[in-house]
Amino acid sequence: MLIIGCGNRQRSDDGAGIVVAEKLRELGIKADTFAGQLADLIEAWTGADDVIVVDVVVTGAPVGTVQTWDARQALISRKAPASTHGLGVAEAIELARVLARLPARLQVYVIEGQRFEHGAKISPELHSGIEEVVHRIVDAVSATVCATYKQDTKECGTPRPGLVEKKACR
């Protein structure tokens, strides 16, 4: 599974996707960060089958709200996931769809943001959203690990040591 936290750590709430990636790394889960351009995001997931992208949006929902999209199933509202880095995540997804370069599975987790001025401080209201996304991704990774484990052993055991130590396999 490829996990990509998108955003700009120097643009207030826009850094939330990066913070999610950093927290996942602290838990031993490999997560990339991405602050580049649309074209580069498509390149970043090229070759991966199972991808999670995390970004910040402005949809009018309460600040900190977490939403999830299955990019294979639904068009992403291009007015929602705005971006400080030019053509953003939503555009990358839609362009990849047109070019038939979407990964087989692409989940998009977005957190509602409100402030995007220069500065590294993220609005307090986003912190619960960040934690929620981290937990959801941990669950998703655990499920993937368990599924793989079950496939290999025909039974469920504990996740790989050091990966998600506090999460039991379900």
Added chain:
Amino acid sequence: MTGRATKTIRVNTLARVEGEGSLYIKLVGERVADVKLKIYEPPRFFEAFLRGRHFSEAPDITARICGICPIAYQMSAVHAIERALGIQITPAVRLLRRLFYCGEWIESHTLHVYMLHAPDFLGYADAIAMAKDHRAVVEKALRLKKIGNRIVQLLGGREIHPISAAVGGFYKVPTEQQLRELVGDLEWALEASLETVRWTASLEFPNFEQDYEFVALCHEREYPFNEGRLVSNRGLDIDTAEYEDHFVELHVKHSNALHSVVRGRDSYLVGPLARFNLNFDKLPETVQRVAIDVGLRPPVKNIFRSIVVRAVELVFACAEALRAIREYEPPASPRAEVHNRIGVGQAITEAPRGILYHRYALDENGKILAAKIVPPTSQNQKRIEDDLREYAPRLVARPIEEATWKCEQAIRSYDPCISCATHFLKLSVDREQITD
């Protein structure tokens, strides 16, 4: 009897863009009563951040100003500081810096030509809509840009906000083998760029020529990246250290970005058109021929045709990158020895969208006492307004949506360094119609 109707149209933008801008045009009949282009350029605050920092930090700090052209900021920073410190770089470092800049031009020009500007000419809302009908074109763009990224990653340590450029050279230089591994891709990129020139030249351009003052670096032998005198088609020919004697920044109420004008004259144009018109003879003959074959000869005075000039510069960047790789011999040391000393240094380099001026004053401990940065978009800002003042009256009979689009297209011709030029514009048009 005379009646007046005021019409206001607003095009809302995405909530977050890297730099926000808006355009206000007031038309009274066919007369433009007012044009205001507002661009907020937070990068200017970096001048204050830099004060008190050691000069060695300047390349990495200024690279953060822009995600699209960080190398331009790094190059202007290192050259200005090297001038202040009296440092001579080695030929190998000089060559690598040209290669580094080629990578940025390939990335930036590809992004702008294909993703941001081409949809205007083909009647698409954006590159995604364009990709539905021109999939191969967009695929080509993605591959081209990736090749630019590879150069930047190799020389800069990473694709975004590179970290290897240093005062005196680089922190780490590539091996000959690492550079040779780029050759195959670059040979493909050169061919793709040639196709790009022919493709862009086949687009339809509004008939809109202006009497610009073009300003660009001019080097005695080479198409400019990092070195040369600053020249214009109106007699300017100065050392880059004299920049502030000849250019002045003016504050205007409606914009946080300062307007630049030539002292005693007016607005001027920087970027591909200026470089091409003032340096055509410095392009390799093969690249000159590519331009001539599609009917492009200096002076090009139609800003809409900048997309073709960018494509020609894409050819040049690929050819120059291949030359640099062929001629590269790793230096004995990746960077020259650097010693603190009191001094002031200025430098101008050619960012993809035009000249980028840096000045640093250093104390005896290498601390930056003062910094000044004049980005290309700031320099073009007044020129954009002047273009729109001339162009908008020609659109008065068009439906407002079309007029809006045309004005945006004109602005995008400048490739303003607001990375999402497609989305950056909020347009307000007050149209007062006089009816009898």
